[in-house]
Amino acid sequence: MSLDVPPALVEAAECGVLDDSDFVECVRDSLPYAWSLISGLVVQLHVEGGEYAANHTPPPDERARGQLLRALASDAIRGALERHFAVRLAFQNCHKVGAFLPSEVDSDHYRRFISPRGQLLNQSPELRNC
Secondary structure, three states, X not given: OOOOOOXXXXXXXXXXXXXXXXXXXXXXXXXXXXXXXXXXXXXXXXXHOOOEEEOOOOOOOHHHHHHHHHHHHOHHHHHHHXXXXXXXXXXXXXXXXXXXXXXXXXXXXXXXXXXXHHHHHOOOHHHOOO
């Protein structure tokens, strides 16, 4: 299961009355490692400036890796995080996440990050089975 969904949130979804902030809260509570990593990148992006911020450290364990994969593989979760943090998220391998300002989505940095070349250059034997 991707998320720990409270019964009230299931009821809201069944009735078609779902607030994005409630969904984001569910994501934050269900996927704390992914939330912490992404929110940290957003802080880094805004504090340090620049075109984007990216992590280079693999998750500490398989549970954390699974949270990150679930957060970024789900269009709904990823989209909610992007709206909430006002960024565009890009993903390589099983751990490298980039947070880009929306104005940078057409930049050389973004294109390099999401390119096949960028993907290949980010490979390493220890991450082969992640």
